[in-house]
Amino acid sequence: MRHIKAPQPQNAQDQSDLTTTIANILNDVRSGGDAALRSFTEQFDKVRLEALEVSPQQISEAIESLDEALERDMRYGIERITDFARRQRETLKELECEPRPGLHLGHRHIPVYRAGCYVPGGRYPLLSAAQMSIIPAKVAGVEEVIACTPPNTHPAVLAAAHLAGADRIFQVGGAQAVAAMAFGTESIPAVDMIVGPGNKFVTEAKRQVFGTVGLDQLAGPSEIYTLADDSGDPRWIAADLLGQAEHDTASRPGLVTTSRDVGEATLEEIERQLSSLSTAEVARAAWEKQGEIALCDDLEEAIAYMDRIAPEHLQVHTRDPHGVGRRLRNYGSLFIGREASVVYSDKICGTNHILPTGTNARYTGGLWVGTFLKTCTHQWMEPAGVEEIAPYAVRQSEREGMEGHRRAAALRLDDSVV
Known part of the structure; x- marks a missing residue:
């Protein structure tokens, strides 16, 4: 593997200051409650709040502020995301089985009672961000969904969260x-x-409260990689890479290709498109720092390298995208064929855009309806099951020197044991 464009070396950043800052914020809110929240909101957001909760009137005003096309499009996106989440939920079956006579085992999928959905503010009003976390929670059956978003968030974000x-x-x-x-x-x-x-403050705070609450993941800046052979179209590839690069100056766009011509043409095309991109200031910084074009000898090498990268979004632009896609293992979400741009999933097609970054796709997928479900086992026995299972449990407990365990198992066979 050689680089046509290599990403800049990343300096290891000292996290100690960030860790301490966030720990102090967490402790202050834990002890100070609403007063601490108001103080931090005034300090960081320059907003003095009387009420922390968005009122029904504010929500009504936010919905009324939507133009007809925006509201129609928003509801269409909600329908698509809800439909896919429901289809995912239908694949999760409860289990009841009797593997041995009198031994009954099973599991249930139980939703968490209350979920908190963080809806970012940031550079752009990301209307879909609210939908991607809230909708799967409600489809999973979560009783109460709490949404938090920075003050002075665009009214459409409040409307999206409510709808x-x-x-x-x-x-x-x-x-x-x-x-x-x-x-x-x-x-x-x-x-x-x-x-x-x-952002990094939210992510570090999530890391520090893990254990007190459950988490979906610790997400980093957006990533997109395209795997292409000589059939790849540099214009389409460049447009998709820049579409994610405009998220943040720390975004990570890349191309892994078996064609030097495609790689070099994509490099030129990115420069051409940046010249007319309104978000070029952000996208260029991301491309110059983290952008990558890697040239591989064949698809085997390209697939192996892509699995090592384990990107958040992975596009496949090859002659046989479905065949290549089946050979890939590590990705947050896979976009098969050049028609399937990441932007469709980012916004509206139905799959979730809250995905693992920073090679975390090696061991986890993205947020989905199952994120909010606990798979909890249960068991019950009839006398025939006890007669078969108990002697094994008695002997195993004896070997381990656990007399209390042995007695509890043996009691079911002989009530005079204890």
């Missing part, structure tokens, strides 16, 4: 919102798990 099914919405952002959802305050109830993307 997606959030039960309560709070105008609190950043690490302090994570703390509030994890520990609870006078206004914001503690949740069972926190999901949703955010």
Whole structure:
């Protein structure tokens, strides 16, 4: 593998200052509750809030502010995301079985009671971000969904959160919102798990509260890689890479190809398209720092290298995209064929865009309806099952020197044991 364009070396950043800063915020919110939230909101967002919760009137005004086309498109996206989440939920079956006479085993999929969805503010009003976390939670059967988003968020984001099914919405952002959802305050109830993307402060706060609450993942900057052979179209590839590069200056766009011509033409095409891109300031910084074009000798090498990268979004632009796609293992979401641009999943087609980054796709997938479900086992026995299982349990307990275990097992065979 050789590079036509290599990413710049990344300096290891000292996380100690960030870790300490976030720990202090978490502790302050845990002890100070709503007062601490108001103080941090004034400090970081320059907003003085009387009420932390978004009122029904504010939600009504947000929905009324939508133009007809925006509301229609928003509802269409909600329908698509809901439909796919429901189809996913239908694949998760409860289990009841009797593997041996009198031995009954099974499992249930039980939704968490209360979920907290962080909806970022940031550079752009990401209307789909609210839908991607809230809708799967409601489809899973979560009783109460709490949404937190920074104050002065675009009204359309509030409308999106409400229409997606959030039960309560709070105008609190950043690490302090994570703390509030994890520990609870006078206004914001503690949740069972926190999901949703955010900046490095939100991510570090999620890392520190893990264990107190469950998490979806620790997401980093957006990533997109395209795997292409000589049939790849440099214009389409460049457009897709820049579409993700405009998220953030830390975004990671890349191309892995078996064709030097495609690689070099994509490099030229990126420069051409940047010249007319309104978000070029951000996209160029991301491309210059993290952008990569890798040239591989054949598809085998390209697939192996892509599995090592394990990107958040992985596009396959080859002559046999379905065949190549089946050979890939590590990705957050796979986009098979050049028609399947990442932007469709990012916004509206139905699959979730909250996906693993930073090679985490080696061991996990993205947020989905199953994120909010606990698969909990159960068992019950009839006398025939006890007669078969108990002697094994007795002998195993004896070998391990666990007399209490042995007695509990033997009692079911002989009531006079204890």
